[in-house]
């Protein structure tokens with residue numbers, strides 16, 4: 099049986115923490131789809147456009163063979179069904195992630211049957227990284243080279259630096 103997993107997120111932008119999780123997930127599943135959400139939760143207003151977030155993710159993940167980067171503008175459950183995926187992959191960095199992730203996984207279980215949410219933890223060196231912190235550091239002229247792919251760092255400097 100071929101197992102397809104979807105790793106959904108806003109990826110605004112993709113960070114080394116996301117990349118670490120994708121590299122781990124790619125070893126476990128036959129096909130791993132990175133689903134870049136055009137409309138994530140209503141409280142999130144992405145700094146980068148859908149196309150920019152897709153392009154940055156494709157560049158940063160070009161070295162991982164069984165990975166595809168695809169945008170989606172529907173309910174995650176509908177995207178999972180359309181791709182015939184069996185697994186939703188998410189990262190858990192700290193206890194603080196748990197409550198939201200538990201809610202998300204439980205809601206998705208109500209919306210689509212026979213799909214399991216699988217959680218992986220990133221390497222400890224990335225546990226503190228978040229896209230919004232990286233954007234904040236870049237906007238104020240800080241060096242983000244340790245946290246993102248070089249082309250993402252360039253895009254951040256071009257877009258956000260005051």
Ligand code: COA
Nearest residue numbers: 106107108109115116135138139173174189205228229230
């Ligand atoms: N390493 C480092 N950082 C990580 C990480 C990792 N392994 N995993 C997550 N993060 C960070 C991200 O950088 C991001 O930080 P930010 O909030 O400061 O930007 C945060 O954790 C979570 O972002 P992300 O992983 O991109 O996920 P998300 O919570 O934005 O994604 C969706 C949520 C897209 C999965 C969800 O909103 C969704 O499914 N939307 C589609 C519509 C839908 O179906 N809604 C109903 C859902 S039940």
